Amino acid sequence: MKILFIKEQRTKSGIEGSAKNVFYRCIELNKRNIPYLVLYNAKDEFYTLMLENNVNVKYVNFPSMSIKSIFKIREVKKRIQDIIEEEKIIHIHVHFPYLLSFLDKKWNIPITIHHHNAFNENKILEFFNIKEILYPKKVLKNLYNKLIGFDFSKADRCIAVSYAAKQTASFKYGMKSDKIDVVYNGITQINENNYKSLKKELGYNDSDILILSVGRVTKAKGVEDFCEVAKYFSNKTNYKFIFVGGYNDINYYNSIIEKYNKYVNFLGLRKDVFNLYKTSDIFLFLTHREACPNVIIEAMNFSLPTIGWDVVGVNELVKNDLNGLICKFGDIKSICDSLEKVINDKKLYDIYSKNSLLEAKKYTIEENTDKILAIFKSLEK
Template sequence: MQKLVRITTIPLSLEKLLEGQLTYMNDHYEVIAVSAEEERLKKYGEENHVRTFWIEMTRAITPLKDLKSLYKLYRFCKKEKPLIVHSHTPKAGIIGMLASKLAGVPLRLHTVAGLPLLETLGNKRKILDFVEKLTYSLATKVYPNSFVLKDIIKELGYADDDKLEVLGQGSSNGIDTNYFNPENYTDEYRSNLRRDIGIPEYDFVYIFVGRLVSEKGINELVTAFVELESKNPDVSLLLVGPFEQELDPIDPEVFKLINSHLKIYTTGYQQDVRPYFSISNVLTFPSYREGFPNVVMQANAMSLPAIVSNINGCNEIIKNGVNGLIIPVKDKNALVKEMSNVLNNVTLREKLTQNARRLIQSKYERKQFWEILLKEYKELEELHKHD
């Protein structure tokens, strides 16, 4: 059986962004997952029945460490001789594509799930631009996970159109709507969970799921909520995810508000976010940049409409006024307005809620995405045989 190497910078991306996918592919290829964090990666391999190979990688710019990682992966590829190396995330992308190119791997694939560099300026931006362009030049094919992201990549001059392809309707993994199903949770369960967290039983709950960092729009979300709650006391804000104050800190005043405001609740990182969606009414996701955000698909699959920024990915999953509402980026006032709108306009809210799950099921079902990706692998394999 041919070998397929899948690389992400950290195992969390394997667990969340590619959940179930490597296990599915293991029926068709000998899959090897490559990532950092040795113990967590090993656990991932055991749980998903795939081989693993540990390489130290960081999400920061660390040239000396990166050279060591590059050499280690090069040696690994020379020894294993995989047919395909498929990378995700920026650091894994450059190391994966360069090592596999040097090792003579025939099919080098890279998925782009967003461009963190879009929020970067100055010399750091120039370095990141160079690395991104180099990554794409080393790849056989590049898969932006949204149509708007593909256009951005072309506009930035990172790659030509013939190298770029969006698989299916977008996404990196689709979504399992049997798993993300609101009917899995009883009224009693939801009532008990609200009580355990401290959320009043009849409050209208806005939920955010993701890293609690500046670029996810947390500053705008918290200040918008505080303003809204001062006029509508029967609302709560539920923040599900970890702080990353060392990487992308939120404003100190906002951090204080999160910890002191009586109607803002935090859970920290959660392996399973479905229970929290089940006790909420709407996803508020005012992020500055995304690829194709899983959390928006997950919320919709759980029959939650979403208020999202007008950025790629978000504005492809959400149709304004159909399954959610779209606001300008970094616009707190627009966020307050639409949070109020979805709270007070019952007719609108019911329409958005009814459409949310149905739209996800029709466009982004996970098994369908896996089949599309497998077909892509097999077609590239056939082309390689005839080269």
């Protein structure tokens, strides 16, 4: 009698947040001897990580989210149904809305969806916008997204990773608010003493102040904003800016490197990112929107004050003037002033640092798993 998790590959650049959530949860389920199975559609770095850590995962070649996936629905649905019967599945949990199209309510098995998406402004899905009538691809994309919205009705409950994600699930996909539970992401407890500072290894001096950001090199993740802040402080020779993360678009990545390389140390994808948290002094996370960013939780576990935009997701984890500062979106000068304020006020820095560690303890994988299993239990038939 098993729980079935269905997870799709979201990026070919590293391991993204929702994948980490699945991984942490499966490790916790292993500790509790609770049977489960993960279906995953790529043999990538994440798949290898799961195998290496004894996560019960099965590779199934279902399509990633695209209009083309419509033509695979019957085939994938039959494959999943066979697995459900073979494995004696009692609950299905999916990690992206389009995956609901491969499921069937007739199976009489409880279905939940984990909603990881949030927008600063929620808009009702339209079949098409009259302004886009001359762009068939956009019309098809809107139609496909609308169809995904219809599939939300297959879910018995929705688990949103933040209140912002709950609002998006309710407004955008029409999920009734009383069927949505908010369960913040949780991560495995981090013992800071297990990690080492790489300050000297990276060529920095003891007096240097390291400002770190972690995420994909995209505009939406705030890489340009981060670089502009670094450029603003180019005269502060002891302020060192580090950006860690991969990229989706090599041309965009190269343009960012060419423009900002003298202000920012781009380290690319790193498997030792926890050592980099240990190395750093401040976490500067300027993403434009998130649902519940794991990287903030990770940074808090290393007692790092966080500075970011006042946008969805971020403003639920960073409590302004408690464990960091949040600024009006787009106001680079305000970010720079906030950064200097935290750096120059040792007492304030220590308060934010202490509170960050206290806040981090609210987001454990143990509590996250307890809440999710309780939701599954409530749906047993």
